[in-house]
Amino acid sequence: MTDFVSRSADVPVGTTFPWIADGFALGGDYSPEQWPESVWVEDIALMTEAGVNSLNVGVFSWGLLEIADGVFDWGWLDRIMDLLAEAGIGVNLATPTAAPPMWLMQAHPEIATVNQHGVRNSQGGRLGWYPSSATFRRYALRMVEAIATRYATHPALKLWHVSNELGNENAHSYDDETGRAWQVWLEKKFGTIEALNDAWGSAFWGHHYTAFTQIVPPRYTSTSHNPGLLLDFERFTSDALLDYYLAEREVLRRVTPNIPITTNFMVQNHPNGLDYARWATDVDLVANDHYTMGNDPETYGELAFSADRVRGMSGGDPWLLIEHSTSAVNWQPRNRAKAPGELTRNSLAHIARGADGALFFQWRQSTAGSEQFHSSVVPHAGARTKIFREVTALGKTLQGIREVVGSRVQPSQVAILFDYHSAMALKSGAKPTIDVNSLDVALAMHRELTARGIQVDVVHPSSPLAGYTAVLAPTLFLLAAADAASLSSYVENGGHLVVTSFSGIVTEHNRVIEGGYPGALRDLLGVRVEEFFPLFEGDTVGLAGDITGDGSWTGTIWSELMEVTTASVVARYTSGELAGLPSITLREVGAGTAQYVSTQLDRPSTGALLDLLIDRAGLTPVAPADRGLELVRRVAVTTDTDAAPTTWLFAINHSSGPLALDATGLDLVSGTRFTSGGSVAAGAVAVIREDTV
Numbered sequence: 001m002t003d004f005v006s007r008s009a010d011v012p013v014g015t016t017f018p019w020i021a022d023g024f025a026l027g028g029d030y031s032p033e034q035w036p037e038s039v040w041v042e043d044i045a046l047m048t049e050a051g052v053n054s055l056n057v058g059v060f061s062w063g064l065l066e067i068a069d070g071v072f073d074w075g076w077l078d079r080i081m082d083l084l085a086e087a088g089i090g091v092n093l094a095t096p097t098a099a100p101p102m103w104l105m106q107a108h109p110e111i112a113t114v115n116q117h118g119v120r121n122s123q124g125g126r127l128g129w130y131p132s133s134a135t136f137r138r139y140a141l142r143m144v145e146a147i148a149t150r151y152a153t154h155p156a157l158k159l160w161h162v163s164n165e166l167g168n169e170n171a172h173s174y175d176d177e178t179g180r181a182w183q184v185w186l187e188k189k190f191g192t193i194e195a196l197n198d199a200w201g202s203a204f205w206g207h208h209y210t211a212f213t214q215i216v217p218p219r220y221t222s223t224s225h226n227p228g229l230l231l232d233f234e235r236f237t238s239d240a241l242l243d244y245y246l247a248e249r250e251v252l253r254r255v256t257p258n259i260p261i262t263t264n265f266m267v268q269n270h271p272n273g274l275d276y277a278r279w280a281t282d283v284d285l286v287a288n289d290h291y292t293m294g295n296d297p298e299t300y301g302e303l304a305f306s307a308d309r310v311r312g313m314s315g316g317d318p319w320l321l322i323e324h325s326t327s328a329v330n331w332q333p334r335n336r337a338k339a340p341g342e343l344t345r346n347s348l349a350h351i352a353r354g355a356d357g358a359l360f361f362q363w364r365q366s367t368a369g370s371e372q373f374h375s376s377v378v379p380h381a382g383a384r385t386k387i388f389r390e391v392t393a394l395g396k397t398l399q400g401i402r403e404v405v406g407s408r409v410q411p412s413q414v415a416i417l418f419d420y421h422s423a424m425a426l427k428s429g430a431k432p433t434i435d436v437n438s439l440d441v442a443l444a445m446h447r448e449l450t451a452r453g454i455q456v457d458v459v460h461p462s463s464p465l466a467g468y469t470a471v472l473a474p475t476l477f478l479l480a481a482a483d484a485a486s487l488s489s490y491v492e493n494g495g496h497l498v499v500t501s502f503s504g505i506v507t508e509h510n511r512v513i514e515g516g517y518p519g520a521l522r523d524l525l526g527v528r529v530e531e532f533f534p535l536f537e538g539d540t541v542g543l544a545g546d547i548t549g550d551g552s553w554t555g556t557i558w559s560e561l562m563e564v565t566t567a568s569v570v571a572r573y574t575s576g577e578l579a580g581l582p583s584i585t586l587r588e589v590g591a592g593t594a595q596y597v598s599t600q601l602d603r604p605s606t607g608a609l610l611d612l613l614i615d616r617a618g619l620t621p622v623a624p625a626d627r628g629l630e631l632v633r634r635v636a637v638t639t640d641t642d643a644a645p646t647t648w649l650f651a652i653n654h655s656s657g658p659l660a661l662d663a664t665g666l667d668l669v670s671g672t673r674f675t676s677g678g679s680v681a682a683g684a685v686a687v688i689r690e691d692t693v
Contacts, residue, residue: 023402025054025357051395059094063101090158098164111136114175130173131244132181148255162263199509200228227429234424260284286314289323294336301447307353318356327375352632352650410633422478433534441474453621476503484520492590496617526567526587545571555599624662665690
């Protein structure tokens with residue numbers, strides 16, 4: 001078994017995935033306990049045919065392993081682990097704590113989460129526990145110890161998969177035990193109750209506290225809660241779940257010190273978000289779940305943004321797409337099936353952006369249970385299906401491009417700043433409109449840059465910025481003072497910054513910065529906003545000026561009453577209540593520029609704004625190509641400084657027609673030479689080992 005070295009150590013990139021698979025990881029969640037053992041033989045034969053080499057096993061199996069309190073039955077798991085080892089398929093073995101067994105729920109119903117109305121959830125769902133429950137933790141860690149001891153030296157074991165989607169159903173609980181844990185967390189953070197009162201501004205509505213024991217979780221009230229309290233409850237929840245993960249990790253590390261450990265993130269799960277940028281330092285391999293939304297006509301754009309976020313959290317190291325779907329899911333209002341070829345494009349788009357594996361939920365489609373209509377590798381209709389054929393073809397493609405494993409995505413010229421704390425602050429408390437969120441503008445900008453062949457990093461505001469030619473700060477509602485100072489230094493040293501509306505508004509305690517908006521960036525941008533003028537649903541405002549040329553741009557959702565202090569006005573509102581007043585500004589600072597956009601531009605206007613940034617900053621596409629061709633370059637990691645590293649250009653065509661690409665090299669997908677002036681066919685993907693100059 002490969003010796004394990006923590007990801008946080010100084011380990012050469014590319015050493016992670018030999019733990020998981022030989023080449024790119026391909027496979028997914030496998031639930032053999034749902035099927036007669038006679039089906040297992042067929043499953044393994046089909047896995048071999050499809051090129052599967054990595055499976056998540058045992059995710060929801062606690063009640064089938066510990067059949068009564070302290071009574072274990074390992075027989076079926078022993079047998080499937082042995083069969084998978086014989087077939088050369090690695091196992092990411094789950095600690096099955098996502099699904100408390102029915103005997104535990106019956107004996108200790110108090111472990112279940114409690115909603116804001118004080119109603120305790122009943123059995124029947126999943127993640128039916130809260131992380132501050134001492135009772136649940138006692139039983140769960142006993143289960144973790146038992147399964148780790150049982151399979152510590154098993155040859156199939158490649159990775160520990162801790163629980164499942166922590167926080168998905170148990171992101172919040174409002175019970176008394178959680179309340180006491182929150183009080184301890186608050187006292188540790190603030191030190192004194194006076195400091196908490198000051199940070200939250202608790203004098204408002206007379207919410208002054210004289211002891212931490214007076215603070216309760218934000219349970220239902222007929223009015224809104226304090227925004228500072230709400231933000232800290234989100235932070236506490238993330239930390240409580242992280243603490244639970246670390247408790248499981250401690251057991252696993254003690255029993256199996258040579259096996260890496262991870263848990264599956266859900267970085268786009270905004271309603272119940274966790275501080276994954278912090279969590280990423282505590283996993284040995286960053287792993288993420290991603291599912292496209294069927295009602296999004298550009299699902300591939302949101303996918304690209306998500307993958308770039310995950311790469312930012314992994315520090316550029318290869319990461320694992322540990323769950324995605326072969327086709328339709330079952331939990332959206334209307335569940336769209338994927339078109340022919342979409343499965344392959346989705347998988348390779350994640351890999352282009354740094355994933356060294358693509359696993360599906362799940363292997364065989366369930367015939368019973370709440371996810372019986374969720375797609376799988378082997379559908380209800382069996383292996384003679386579009387889906388199974390496409391997964392098998394994907395397996396062959398991954399074998400053909402396996403030389404890319406361990407490489408890194410080329411550093412980008414552009415960064416988009418995205419922060420959990422800002423997103424949570426924006427959703428914590430009443431705001432001027434319900435239509436503003438932390439994702440929409442960031443995603444629109446990312447999509448427009450991607451359509452132009454420009455690669456983007458999505459990083460935390462505290463990340464080093466010196467290597468970026470341009471930085472975008474879209475709807476960055478909360479911005480710490482140190483990060484604001486970093487942006488000022490970045491611009492003064494020649495960087496090009498674009499900030500959009502409702503950014504820099506509050507401190508880390510969710511308190512508004514006085515003196516005019518955008519408080520944290522007011523001096524850098526050279527503007528002072530007096531008042532917000534949100535727009536009603538369907539309303540728009542026109543913009544025109546030097547940057548719009550002869551045309552007019554369109555703003556939606558939002559507008560601001562702004563005065564200019566040291567910046568130049570480059571566009572004004574042409575309609576609405578602010579007609580004639582400044583809407584977009586530009587300020588030269590040192591060797592760089594700082595631009596402010598006081599509305600949410602529609603997509604065409606966003607693209608036009610970014611075209612001007614591209615010209616001003618001298619941004620270049622990954623390769624010359626037709627607009628709409630998704631381009632990402634991965635670069636081999638080498639210690640040979642005398643030779644140019646090998647590079648692979650991923651070109652993904654989501655359109656219905658061919659798109660031209662100026663590149664030369666061997667297309668590892670087709671096995672043919674790609675020459676300058678060539679094109680990528682409609683719906684196709686090329687992975688070109690580029691010729692060295």
